[in-house]
Amino acid sequence: xxxPISASSTITISPRAKPLWKRFLSQWQVQAMIWPALIxxxxxxxxxxxxxxxxxxxxSLFKGFxxxxxxxxxxxxxxxxxxxxxxxxxxxxxxxxxKLFIGFPAPILLALMLNEVRNMVFKRVxxxxxxxxxxxxxxxxxxxxxxxxxxxxxxxxILLQSxxxxxxxxxxxxxxxxFWGIIVTTNxxxxxxxxxxxxxxxxxxxxxxxxxxxxIDGANKFKQIFLITLxxxxxxxxxxxxxxxxxxxxxxxxxxxxxxxxxxxxxxADVIDTYAxxxxxxxxxxxxxxxxxxxxxxISVGLLTMANYLARRAGSSLW
Amino acid sequence: xxxxASARLGKPSKGNKQNAPSPVLKVLLxxxxxxxxxxxxxxxxxxxxxxxxxxxxxxxxxxxxxPEKLEWTNYVNAFTYGSVPKFxxxxxFITMVTIxxxxxxxxxxxxxxxxxxxxxxxxxxxxxxxxxIVPIHATLLPNFILFDWLHLIDNPLSLILPYxxxxxxxxxxxxxxxxETIPRSIEESAVMDGCSVFGIIFRIILPITKPAIATxxxxxxxSWWNEFIxxxxxLTSETFKTLPFSIMKFTGQYSSNYGAQFAVMTLIALPTVxxxxxxxxxxSRGITAGAVKG
Numbered sequence: 001x002x003x004p005i006s007a008s009s010t011i012t013i014s015p016r017a018k019p020l021w022k023r024f025l026s027q028w029q030v031q032a033m034i035w036p037a038l039i040x041x042x043x044x045x046x047x048x049x050x051x052x053x054x055x056x057x058x059x060s061l062f063k064g065f066x067x068x069x070x071x072x073x074x075x076x077x078x079x080x081x082x083x084x085x086x087x088x089x090x091x092x093x094x095x096x097x098x099k100l101f102i103g104f105p106a107p108i109l110l111a112l113m114l115n116e117v118r119n120m121v122f123k124r125v126x127x128x129x130x131x132x133x134x135x136x137x138x139x140x141x142x143x144x145x146x147x148x149x150x151x152x153x154x155x156x157x158i159l160l161q162s163x164x165x166x167x168x169x170x171x172x173x174x175x176x177x178x179f180w181g182i183i184v185t186t187n188x189x190x191x192x193x194x195x196x197x198x199x200x201x202x203x204x205x206x207x208x209x210x211x212x213x214x215x216i217d218g219a220n221k222f223k224q225i226f227l228i229t230l231x232x233x234x235x236x237x238x239x240x241x242x243x244x245x246x247x248x249x250x251x252x253x254x255x256x257x258x259x260x261x262x263x264x265x266x267x268x269a270d271v272i273d274t275y276a277x278x279x280x281x282x283x284x285x286x287x288x289x290x291x292x293x294x295x296x297x298x299i300s301v302g303l304l305t306m307a308n309y310l311a312r313r314a315g316s317s318l319w
Numbered sequence: 320x321x322x323x324a325s326a327r328l329g330k331p332s333k334g335n336k337q338n339a340p341s342p343v344l345k346v347l348l349x350x351x352x353x354x355x356x357x358x359x360x361x362x363x364x365x366x367x368x369x370x371x372x373x374x375x376x377x378x379x380x381x382x383x384x385x386p387e388k389l390e391w392t393n394y395v396n397a398f399t400y401g402s403v404p405k406f407x408x409x410x411x412f413i414t415m416v417t418i419x420x421x422x423x424x425x426x427x428x429x430x431x432x433x434x435x436x437x438x439x440x441x442x443x444x445x446x447x448x449x450x451x452i453v454p455i456h457a458t459l460l461p462n463f464i465l466f467d468w469l470h471l472i473d474n475p476l477s478l479i480l481p482y483x484x485x486x487x488x489x490x491x492x493x494x495x496x497x498x499e500t501i502p503r504s505i506e507e508s509a510v511m512d513g514c515s516v517f518g519i520i521f522r523i524i525l526p527i528t529k530p531a532i533a534t535x536x537x538x539x540x541x542s543w544w545n546e547f548i549x550x551x552x553x554l555t556s557e558t559f560k561t562l563p564f565s566i567m568k569f570t571g572q573y574s575s576n577y578g579a580q581f582a583v584m585t586l587i588a589l590p591t592v593x594x595x596x597x598x599x600x601x602x603s604r605g606i607t608a609g610a611v612k613g
Contacts, residue, residue, distance in 0.1 A: 029516040030435055033427040034443065037487050040424070041446075044462060044484035045453040051461030061467065110355065116348055128599060129356045132363070135591045137545030139563040140584045144366050147577065155365065155382040189359065197603050221344075253456050254548060273456055280460045281552060293457055 055291035061284075075291035084275065092271040095251040098184045100244050107192050108237065111199035112225055127200070131193030138190075142258035145186055149173055173259070176268045183255060183269075195240065202233040242311045246304030249296050253277075272296045366588070370394070370581035393582035401565040401583055402557070409475070410544060410562040416479050418539045421486035422532050428487070429495035430520055434506070450488040455481075459552050466553060477553040478561075482543050490535040497531035498524070534601040541591050562587050 024031060050065075055075055057068045079085060110130065117123040133141070148155050149172040157169040172178045210228050219227065230237075251271040260269025270278075272292060280289025364383070370393055371386040397403045431437075432444050462481055463472070471477045505527075506519050514522070525532075550561045565583045569576040595602060 030431055030437060033431040037424040037428040037447065037491070038443065040480070040484040041450045041487055043465075044481040045450045045458060048458035048461035048465070049453075051458075051464070054461075061464065064468075065464075113348055113352060117352065122349070122352075126352050126356050128596070130359050131599075131603075132592065132595065133359060135541050135545075135595045136588055137547060137563065137591075139545070139547050139566065140366075140588050141362075143566060143580065143584050144362050147369070147581075148362065148365070159382050189362075193359070201603075250454070257548070273454075277456060277459065281463065286460060286464070289460060293460075297457070 051290055052294045052297070053290075054287050055294045057287060059287040059290070061286075071287075075288045076295065078288060079292050079295065084270070087267060088270050088272055088275045091268060092249055092251045095180060095183060095256070095271060096248050098180055099187055099252070100248075102184050103188050103191065104241070104244060106188055107195035108199055110192060110196045111203060112229065114196065114200060115203050115229070116221070127193070127197070129193075131197060133190045134194045136190070138254035138258050141186055141190055142255065145182065145259060146173060149182070174262060174264050176265055179260060179265050179268045183252065183259065186259070187252065187255060198240075199233060199236065202236040203229055206232040238311050242304070242307045245307035246300065248303050249300050363588075363592075366581055367585055370578065370585045372578055372581075390578075393578035394586075396569075396576065396579040397565065397582040397586065401568045401579060402560075403562070403565050403583060403586060406560055406562045406565050407586070409559055413475050413478050413482070413561060414540055414543045416475075417482040417486065417543050418536045420479075421483050421490055421539055422536055424483070425487055425490035425494050425535065426525065426528060426532065427520060428491050429498050430524055432491070433495050433498045434503075447491060448488050450484070451492075453485075455485060456548060459549065463552060472553060473555045473559060475559050478546075478549055481549060482546070486535075486539045486543070490539065493535050493538075494528060494531045497528055501527055530601070533598070534604055537594060537598050537601055540594060544587075544591055 018026075054065070054068075056072060057070045058074075059065070059068045114123055114127060117126070149157075151157065151169045151171045154169070154172075156172070157166075160166045161169065170178075172182065206229060210232075211224055214224050214228060249272060251273070253273050256269050256271055256274050257277070260266075260274070273296070276289040276292040276296075279285045279292070368383060368385060371389045371391075372384060373386070373390045373392070428447070432440060458481065462477075466472045466474075466477045471480075501524070505523055509519050509523055544562075546561075547563045550563070554560050554564075562583075565587075566580050569579045569583070
């Protein structure tokens with residue numbers, strides 16, 4: 001797309017021999033459209049990945065990246081041998097799997113139920129309400145979760161006591177045994193509506209004539225769900241599942257940091273990401289944190305590749 | 320997978336009348352769904368309720384405590400002691416600059432990808448889309464070091480710049496998807512009339528792409544308004560802190576002013592909830608466009 005500005009190119013004699021900067025000038029519009037965005041992403045999303053190299057040195061803020069001493073795999077070894085290693089890995093996998101087992105099927109179930117509702121207003125209201133919590137920040141969700149569960153006058157303790165289920169109030173947020181349940185519940189509460197909308201969109205795309213044919217053949221509602229709806233939305237379900245398995249080591253961040261900040265919960269709340277954040281930014285052990293992060297990234301890429309391989313064999317894949 | 324607006328709302332499937340589910344099942348279904356809705360909305364009602372309670376009213380033996388009369392003291396406290404106006408202004412400034420720059424950049428970027436032919440186009444597009452899988456918290460530490468080096472720690476730019484970078488991939492995906500559906504003939508006639516490239520973008524493409532831009536802006540507004548971890552990492556002084564920090568003003572080690580905390584939380588939630596309720600349609604369109612392949 002040439003425009004008046006390219007008049008500058010008349011100076012050059014042979015178009016082939018035009019120096020790079022002149023060619024660049026003559027295409028300044030295209031260049032101006034691409035470079036700002038590219039620079040943004042490169043500098044703030046990709047460049048930080050250089051940070052992984054810190055894992056192989058004794059990084060110090062004063063010496064900078066080039067002045068710091070290279071140390072090989074020291075920090076990895078330190079992480080593998082640290083008493084935190086087993087605990088952090090176990091928490092990451094357990095929390096992630098709990099979120100997967102409960103948070104993954106729930107939206108499918110809700111979408112299937114909503115799809116059976118014939119009253120449009122009712123359906124719309126339920127859908128809007130269930131999607132609403134997705135838009136609240138974790139700061140708010142953790143704020144009222146802490147209050148709802150509090151010992152002195154938290155609503156849950158009042159409810160349990162009035163139902164006669166407990167004698168004295170339970171200190172939910174200081175008891176490690178309850179922590180995983182709390183995390184899974186709050187996540188389910190916050191995110192169920194998001195995936196439901198995607199599944200509903202997928203269900204709406206199913207060819208309606210299949211249902212007509214099925215009902216003429218005498219298939220009841222449950223048979224229609226299992227034999228038509230679910231198989232039709234399997235590709236979408238699989239993509240979500242691949243992403244979930246690939247993110248198996250992403251056990252969550254904001255939620256765990258805000259709800260599990262108490263040192264009493266460290267045994268159950270520390271996952272790879274929050275651990276790296278704490279030792280890195282709060283304790284200033286940059287290189288050690290980078291090693292922990294890199295270890296996680298390598299395993300995550302492996303998991304994603306594996307999940308995608310399995311999905312491709314099932315006939316659906318990300319790439 | 321094609322989903323039109325009407326289809327997503329769930330066109331009632333025809334021809335099921337003859338074997339409609341039994342009334343018992345229907346009642347059961349509605350009860351379960353009402354139960355879910357109630358659970359989803361309860362904490363929010365609770366939150367608003369508590370933000371109007373007097374400090375003495377917190378103690379009692381019921382789950383939901385309705386205030387005897389609306390008590391605005393908590394909000395007054397939030398505004399005076401919690402620096403809510405200042406922090407809210409910071410939040411608005413940071414979010415607005417972010418969504419504005421992100422929208423302009425992603426429109427230009429999308430135009431270059433959808434309408435122009437150039438070397439490395441596909442590769443560049445892949446590079447930008449891959450930005451979506453970069454986890455935000457993995458960049459915290461290196462960006463902290465970068466901003467420290469640039470002396471940008473405790474500067475609104477330390478939030479605005481990475482916010483824009485993380486907005487671009489998904490914004491570009493949605494806007495370019497929309498742009499592909501615009502017929503080329505309008506631009507062709509504009510070029511014939513001597514319109515420049517930027518003239519085309521700002522005078523023709525921008526007005527037509529408005530719905531997609533609106534979707535993108537709303538999505539970005541909600542995600543950056545709620546962002547806390549980066550703000551907590553890169554901001555240190557009072558001057559530039561964002562709204563979530565107001566809550567901390569009311570959490571003491573020994574005593575906390577719960578009423579004021581709930582008032583601040585309500586104030587944080589209000590803009591996003593109102594935006595969501597006003598633009599539900601655009602929101603879900605954006606989600607389904609971004610999440611469903613095809």
